[in-house]
Amino acid sequence: MSALPIEVFPEPASGDRITILRELERKILWLSSWMIHQANHERDSRDGLKVGGHQASSASCATILTALYLSVLRPQDRIAVKPHASPIYHAIQYLLGRQEQGKLERFRALGGAQSYPSRTKDADDVDFSTGSVGLGVAMTTFASIAQDYLRLKEMVPTHRPAGRMVAVVGDAELDEGNVFEAMLEGWKHDVRNLWWIIDYNRQSLDSVVSDRLFMRIDGIFQSMGWRVVTLKYGKKLEAAFKRPDGAALRDWIDACPNQLYSALVFKGGEAWRPRLERDIGHLPGIRALLDELDDDALGVLMTNLAGHDIEAVLEAFEAVTDDLPTCFIAYTVKGFGLPFAGHKDNHSGLMNRDQMAGFKKANRIADGQEWDHFAGLDLPAPVLKEFLARVPFAREGFRRFEDQSVPVPDALPVPTAQRMSTQEGFGRMLSELAAGESQLAERIVTTSPDVTVSTNLGGWVNRRGIFDRSERHDIFRDEKVVSAQRWAMGPSGQHVELGIAEHNLFLTLAAFGLTHSLYGRRLLPIGTLYDPFIMRGLDALNYACYQDARFMLVATPSGLTLAPEGGAHQSISTPLIGIGQAGLTAFEPAFVDELAIVMAWGFRHMQAEEGGSVYLRLSTRQLEQPAPAADQDRRRADVLSGGYWLAPPAKGAPVAIVYVGAVAPEAIAAHAAILEDVPGAGLLAVTSADILHAGWRTAATSGGDSRIARLLAPLAADAVIVTVVDGHPATLSWLGAVDGHRVVPLGVDSFGQSGDIQDLYRVHGIDADAIVDAVARGLLEG
Structure with missing residues (x-):
């Protein structure tokens, strides 16, 4: 186990770090919520479709991502952001000057910020695309192994510290089996410098997650050699637990079912009070606590989970200074800070216009200031700008590298064998x-x-x-x-x-x-x-x-x-x-x-x-194997073009046989068998149906000629093309659309069975006799 270098975040000229981060977290939640609202309620809709955007899922991890990007991450760290937190990610990059306002205004529209973080479609330096649930999480494991591969071979500068591969994970993503397959492979390879941060909001798309899931998560990770750090209670609740009878309050929350906790979060302080009074209100310390707090303050206290407490999150992250793989289970509330926080239906829920107006007022955002970087915040803009300018993660600008191409010969040496x-x-x-x-x-x-x-x-x-x-x-x-x-x-x-x-x-x-x-x-x-x-x-x-x-x-x-x-x-x-x-x-x-x-x-x-x-x-x-080609340049060009005539057709030929891959002997034999009756028939070898199809599609949309059109040009207009492939016949059946020829496609479209090649080719109709029969059938039907 090696220690990571500790980077001390410089204190800003005025205002402490925690206060600044809390202010910026508020702004990030506002921007992400407004981004989604604007896309669904303010932008013109030409097709009437809901644009969507996951305001609740974004809100649950706003604190976590704020702490990571604005304080904890270094330039060499790489992060996979849970897909439904895309708006939070884009909002943070916007504050860092790495995302354009226009992209946010076109969120989920053509040319705008993508629905899920995309390293190929987004402009703001996404490390790993996410979207297919669980794959971005697992990807960080193999990125860490790849980093070890290069560093242990000294293929990258060793003076540059190893980066941490970080995944922010929705708890429902842990339903995906590929996550645990990756964990097992990581254990086999002694994976290092890997953080998975679970946004444990206990809600999935359709329901509230089963109670005590964290106990299973904890056990699985520890059995794979991970350190597990649980962030459950924020500083306010921790202080309350230290008061007289505070242990009873902790026990009550610990025992509270997820369904009930989520429902009480949604209903607010006025719902918490009677529940607590009924269950533990007879205790003097609890009675005193309830008397001190109005309903709003009680609601704030009871939802003070560690995943929403920037100080608690930073303490947990910054306490890890070695390279042991670490799982952080961060308790959060889905939709935290929004009107539908905790509601089991909030996954795809959107604030309506009235709710957004109230949220806008609470954030002190005036009309026309919706995209302003610092409007409505309590700290002066210069202080916030100075802080953002010194964020460690962003100090090196765009974090993608380049490398020179590796020399490759025109062709690899061909092994010799008959x-x-x-x-x-x-x-x-x-x-x-x-x-x-x-x-x-x-x-x-x-x-x-x-x-x-x-x-x-x-x-x-x-x-x-x-x-x-x-x-x-x-x-x-x-x-x-x-x-x-x-x-x-x-x-x-x-x-x-x-x-x-x-x-x-x-x-x-x-x-x-x-x-x-x-x-x-x-x-x-x-x-x-x-x-x-x-x-x-x-x-x-x-x-x-x-x-x-x-x-x-x-x-x-x-x-x-x-x-x-x-x-x-x-x-x-x-x-x-x-x-x-x-x-x-x-x-x-x-x-x-x-x-x-x-x-x-x-x-x-x-x-x-x-x-x-x-x-x-x-x-x-x-x-x-064929004899070496006399003209190697021509052979290379033919193979890479996707197809070539093994036996060119005569002009106006009525038949061509087209084959792919291992069925070449059957196609060659069938071609030889029909030449007496169909002189001039062609035999076309296809090395890449993909390249031929792509070239034809390009020509069809942009004009011009395609390779396959040129190859088929010598055939008669009413010629029959028999295609054969050890795979689905649709692989080549599209050839009939190139120039209107009749196609008889042969291939495999049902499950096989045990046997030898000759029997199976016969059963599935791709042997030489089947090809000859297809030629005859095509000519007869013509």
Whole structure:
């Protein structure tokens, strides 16, 4: 455990820090509430839809985020803000001069501040996008592991302190299983410099959270090696507990069910009084306390939870000076300070015009001053400006880094073998890279959810090792037990081994795919998994792409070609995911030389300003490999364009067969079989249906020609196109819309079963005979 450097926040010239923070917290709550109100009630609505915005969820964590951003966080710290607190986040950035008023005025509108914090759509330096519940929380775990990876390899300046990865978590987010999957993986990797702050307002979207949930939370975190700090009572309540019979008041609150507490919060001081009088009012100390306080003061006292007490929050945060992962359970009230505080229906509730008028009056905001930085506050503007100018978090300005591109060859060396699968070729190419000392090999980091060997990463790991914070011996090797896996473990390793949890795989790829921006050193992460299990982690894959993380996803084996494994391991719809997923370019090469070209392009695409991530759908099926192309430049261009004619059609040809990936032998055989009856028929190899489809869509909307239109141009106007793919037939069925040709799409649209490739291809209608029959059927129907 290492100590973090303590930064002493400079005291302002006038006014103490706590007083200033309380004033700014008031302003932040006002701005966030007004931002939402303005979007829903003041801005013109052309479609009549409720804009929304979560005023109550923002209010519950206003104190927490104020303390973090305006006092605790340092420039190197990174934070995932709970999605429903987006307005609070934007309000804070506005006070810090990092967000424009116009963006706040257009909250949830085109060009405005986003509904949930977005590192790609927002202008105010979001560290981690949030929105898909729980994923932003879990992301901080893997960002911390990525930071350790770079620091232990001395790939980033060691004089710069490690940053804390912080997540502000809604308590209902703990219903998401991926949060606990990430916790377990963090425990395995001895995660450090990680804070999760739970906004424990005890309300979810539909209901009030079960009583005593905090006890379960506490136990889970402690079992994973976390420190747990509970912030329950604020300074006013703590003082009341020290009075005569104060212990009885504490016991009463501790025993109060969440439902009752929330209802009393909503009803106010006049509701607290009779309850307390009935239950503990016979005690002299409680009687004296109730006599001293009017209803408003009593309501303030009974809602003085630590999560809304800036002094209590700061004490808890600033007491943690080591790198042990820490969970703060901060008791809060949903909607605190707003008219519907505590009401179980307040999640999507909005203040009406009358309520907002009252709230505006309470904040002493005059008409026209709604967006003023300091209107209605009790301290002079110069004092507040000076304080904000010296906030540690903001002292370095924009906190995103850049790194130079890693050199990549035009194509990787192609392994030589007469027969080979693309999965085997992938493994051999990586192993060859691992044997060298190139900068490319140094920056590659691989990861896999317990399928490292079965996705052909074993050779890479044998040479490059498994990443671990500490050196660990291979006991089998020490005991001289023969094994093909010689996996050294230590800080120098370049493979991150994960448990069987696909969400964790995609979050790891997201974190390692952002290191150039977060930490200033570019890594080129490669993640492998079985292709059908993309669906298990699809939410996290979408999340990773939405961050603009850059990675290479190698999904293998794919399709029916994993024949004996049965339907549970045979993917169907993944080619459509490749086409539909934004930020991800999908390829399905049939041959290893195609794969070598695509992988080299992929490493460059992962680094390009307008680039993105890459998805390779590979197969375990061994195919006869083509002879090396005479014109390598032409071959490279053909493969990267998305498709090329393996057998060009004659002008006016009535038939073309189009295939993707591992069904190449069936397509080639069927093409040979029809040539006698249909001379001039074409055979089109598609390496990326995604690229062809995207090019066609672009041409359709912006004019011009597309690659697929040029490829299909030689065909007769009434030609038949038979498409075949070991995946859903919709992958290529859209080809008929390019130029009006008739398409007979073959593919897999039902669950598979155990068998061999020949039987399964026959059953699902993608073998050579089925392709020939489809050609005949298409010609006959024409």
